[in-house]
Amino acid sequence: MIDPTYRFWSPYEDKPNGGPYSWHILDCDQRRWVTVTGSPKAVPRDPDAIKILRRHIDQLDPAVHKITVSDEGDIVSISSHPNDEAAWFVHYPRYDPRDVPNGHTTLMRTQMEEVDRVGHSVDMVRYEDGPGKSQLGIFKYSMIYIHLDRIWNELQIMMALPKHELIVPFGRIVLDDVEPRILGFTVPFIPGGTFDENKTRPFRFAWLQQLTSLVDELHFKFGIYHQDIAGRNIVVDPVTGKIRLFDFEFAAKIGSPSVDIYRNDIDQVIFTIYEILTLDVHFREIASWDQDVKAIEEMAEWDVKIPIEAGNGGIKEIRSFLAEWAAGRRSKAQNGPVNATSQLDWPGFPPQTPVLYTSRDRAYNIEGGSS
Template identity: 25%
Template sequence: MNFITLPKCKLALSRGLEKGNTEFTLKDWVTTVYDADSRRWLSINCREGKELLMDTGEDEEPFEKAFPICAVIREEIDAGPPDLNALVFNVDGKVLCRSTDPYDDVTPGTHYAPLSDYHIPAHTKVLGRDELIELERLIAFVDIVTPVASSSPAQERLVFKYYQYVYGIAGNWNSIHIGAKLSDHPHIAPVRHVIVDETDRSRVVGFTMPYYPVDDLRTQSSSRASRPFHLKLKWIQQLMRTVDDLHLKYGVVHGDLHEGNMMIDPATDNLVLIDFGCAQKIGTPQNHYHHRAALTHEPPRAPLLDIGEDIKHVLHAVYRLVTGIIGGRSDGNGGFIVTTSAHIREGEWVKAPNVTLDHPIEEYQSLCVNWLRARNAGPRITKHCQASEPLDYPDYMPPPEVDIKAYKRELADPNLRPRYQPPCEPEWEGLLEDMRGFGWSWEMWSAEWIKELRGLPYATSGRNFLRRKATAAGLSVLGWERPLTAHLDRTRPLLANGKYQDEYVGAGAAPTTQRKRKHSAGQENVVDQDTEQDGDEHGGRTLDSEGVTPTKRVTRSATKKKAGNAGPTPCEPTRKVAAPKRKRKAAPSKAKE
């Protein structure tokens, strides 16, 4: 599920969160909006606004028609209460209803796998959310941070990527493993830290990668009207060699190769690929099927990402950067000629205005043609294990026990038993660059699978549930909310968990201090030590060869807390339970005569 962050209002929307055509949503635009500023989720209902706000043309910018409504939502969030959960308004932007009812809370909860489930190198450093200071908020689920223990916070800037919902599991799982295992590759953005929650410091919530203080190639190319765009031939060569390494050496497909994911490192003047959120091993189902496939060896019929998609996207990206032609060009008679791989291979390239090339344009075209010829004549990898040095990590994040039990209940119930078909195998006929993706087929979405993916009606934990249901069941949920930018106290550092550093007392608040506590007579002396691991100037913890932390703080209070914090048995919350009325105090009785 892709989120599009609208930069002016800092709201993120996704077509996947829009409600379908039911008796209540035939005319209303009903969706869930994510506020990238405060990291809050809101339920939105625009009366009679479905036809007006839905995109109708391919030339329209995504959610272009919803921009005025999103401005109204932004104003309500900034001026409204911090516990605002739902908004109802008409197409003119007039607010009809504001709700702070906890039942209207649509904040999702999701599963964060323990650190021991990740197969990451021993040199990978681990930090808690409370060991990162927020510097800037970029887009949904992406911030710029710096480590608390950094000696130069202004210079050591990192990109912190995290997830808060079920559809982020696959992207986080693959990004961490690929970025950590290929951290030495000169043209792949490495994973600097694995980030865990600050409560028990064991659940992985995200990762950090280097921050490149330059625009990506898409932004540089699109702004060539106001400033020259310099494109070097060596960057194209580095791009093609890196894609070859991913496919033929490591058995990985990137899945989202476009100019926006291509950066130029100013320190080395080399091209670097970022954003492996759509990447996966060659031959595994697409990320949309990650959740069901993690439960069974018989995944539903799902299209497989193939290396031909990556090759086609590289070809089109180079063509767009050189010629400035996006999608196609006019035929001179009011028609539109769609750019195909054949046009790029055989047609004449014309350099776009204000684009500077360090080699003749013919060399850029011949480089593409020769690379394609070599790839078409080379090995056709259809499975991850066919690569020369395949990356070794599990295909899917191990599901939590509650999901396994729910899946077994489905198998035992004939009315819920899922129907499986073998996965789609790609057809390896023709040229790689002429292959087309299988597209998205709603027929693959059986009602049984949707029910499992979204969670059972009273699910309170697992990979997908609602926070209000977990709270009603007495379970704790990891919080992500933070103050609005307009309400920030700039004189106080804000941690990545949304708390100010001076008011938060956590395990990572003072990572270099040593505290000793002596217990009363008859008890053992317990020593708490939070010392930095040797060679880690950021206060991060290194991992042993099995991917677990070599040391762990254990105190008497922590032992008691663990023993007495089993939590109540999850129950099935009702739709809405009214708060019990407060009993009035009885009037004092008269004394008996």
């Protein structure tokens, strides 16, 4: 079940001078778009429109595309007219087996059984992985075109990375059944929950060592920044007892234009360990460019809420190790660019290819013209 906090998202809006305002909202649970229209007083910002939609969504017919609301947030009118549907066309890239590294296999969408919807464009699925063998996996895809390049980027990076005990492995490329277009990909489901989901297990010093060594390897061996290190993207493998990192959606080749200086992996490791141990996430609830890792590093005491497993010292040793590692990495960063020993490389998002669609009595393709 999708966390209610992340169920709705409004990526764009129409705000003419004087109103009315229209917020186009994606319901990630029902995979539908609903436009909320009202006066600037009723829906001045997208959170206000989402709050109103949350009140009414369970009473709306699935065919409803738009609701108009009063200043008090009550529904004045509804529309199921196709012209009021805000859904964007998603131009999925065409699949070409020649572009796929050896050893990676495909899966048709109809070969998967949906088990649950766990996040924005993230489902838990089950599929057959060999004769009589059922695989539980996580299917990641894109419902809007502005996320397509991120999904493509992550898919390519996951395929390019060699198998690693500290990284959730790549699963299958998922293809549309109508024509061979890449919808997304799967990774195996690892039970036990992320650090954000499971906040009761005692913390192991070894997990800190594994995370820092993995970040070093990503930088110095593979030449990439992860750029989204957080407790929500780390699980503990129940078989090995070691951490596994996932979600390479924002990852970038070091030195490329995709590197975000405000998504520094070193700082993110410090934020992550602090958040796991203290359950305090407020330092990263603000815009990335306003986040201050020094406030954590210079804090006299951390208010630790999670037990630390005995054997390798406590919070003092953890903070000392973190400080020494971060200082060493920052010192290296001042000495010039990273020279990765096994630099990863992957293709950029492919050029668009025509997709035929029908409008009334004429056939068109997305590149223009009719037939």
